[in-house]
Amino acid sequence: MTRPDSNGVHRATPEMADLPRPGDEPTPTDTARAFDELTYQRAKAIIGRYPQSRSALLPMLHLVQSVQGHVSQQGISFCAEQLGLSTAEVSAVATFYTMYKRRPGGQHLVSVCTNTLCAALGGDLIYKKLCDRLGSDGKPLGHEQTVGEPGATGSITLEHAECLAACDLGPVLQVNYEYYDNQTPQSAAELVDALRRGEKPDPTRGAPLTDWRTVERELAGFFDDLPTSAAGNSAADETLVGARLAETNGWTAPGMPDNADLPPVPEKK
Numbered sequence: 654m655t656r657p658d659s660n661g662v663h664r665a666t667p668e669m670a671d672l673p674r675p676g677d678e679p680t681p682t683d684t685a686r687a688f689d690e691l692t693y694q695r696a697k698a699i700i701g702r703y704p705q706s707r708s709a710l711l712p713m714l715h716l717v718q719s720v721q722g723h724v725s726q727q728g729i730s731f732c733a734e735q736l737g738l739s740t741a742e743v744s745a746v747a748t749f750y751t752m753y754k755r756r757p758g759g760q761h762l763v764s765v766c767t768n769t770l771c772a773a774l775g776g777d778l779i780y781k782k783l784c785d786r787l788g789s790d791g792k793p794l795g796h797e798q799t800v801g802e803p804g805a806t807g808s809i810t811l812e813h814a815e816c817l818a819a820c821d822l823g824p825v826l827q828v829n830y831e832y833y834d835n836q837t838p839q840s841a842a843e844l845v846d847a848l849r850r851g852e853k854p855d856p857t858r859g860a861p862l863t864d865w866r867t868v869e870r871e872l873a874g875f876f877d878d879l880p881t882s883a884a885g886n887s888a889a890d891e892t893l894v895g896a897r898l899a900e901t902n903g904w905t906a907p908g909m910p911d912n913a914d915l916p917p918v919p920e921k922k
């Protein structure tokens with residue numbers, strides 16, 4: 654849980670963090686109430702994709718986030734019950750990967766790359782600008798904090814992120830994992846201002862912007878409108894320069910032989 658300050662900024666404090674507490678797990682009835690019939694059906698469909706049910710945990714956690722906006726204790730119990738795992742096993746995964754959020758987030762997740770290349774090109778300045786822009790009472794918004802009522806139109810959760818795999822287009826940021834390339838502090842500030850107003854500016858490439866919960870449902874493998882979700886050219890000209898140069902010059906890489914002499918794989922102990 655988080656509580657808003659006078660300007661609607663939701664700041665988590667350690668005691669508010671929705672972390673597992675021994676003996677504080679929801680009952681099966683609590684869990685059943687938190688998820689509707691459609692979610693149970695979707696969970697079943699996800700599990701059906703894998704030979705072993707435990708392999709379905711990652712998309713199941715995305716499904717939970719699409720319903721609740723984060724991975725709650727109920728969500729952890731739900732996954733554990735459906736997959737025959739312990740809640741400790743599910744918690745271990747949910748707290749390891751940064752894409753799983755333990756607190757309710759905004760309509761949009763804004764991720765600013767502050768890894769080496771983007772940082773050197775201005776990513777640190779962009780992150781600082783957005784912290785200040787989205788903060789209030791002279792207090793900047795912090796990592797994984799939310800401005801606005803979580804889930805409400807125009808609410809934003811801000812985070813700094815490791816390399817977003819678009820170094821040739823840095824500094825970059827993502828909104829709900831869609832790319833906004835070659836950013837400046839000013840363009841990033843204008844982008845979050847538009848999001849706060851409820852607008853959805855087009856990403857530089859790829860599919861049109863939706864909202865974080867919709868993307869979470871898609872990451873779980875459920876698309877209401879697949880052509881739109883897959884629309885747009887996600888490859889940038891800058892990324893294709895090498896491939897085009899190789900094509901023009903007739904350069905090719907040697908193929909991998911079928912019987913390559915590979916080093917032995919060490920035995921698992």
Ligand code: FES
Nearest residue numbers: 766771817819820
């Ligand atoms: S360092 Fe920012 S995308 Fe790689």
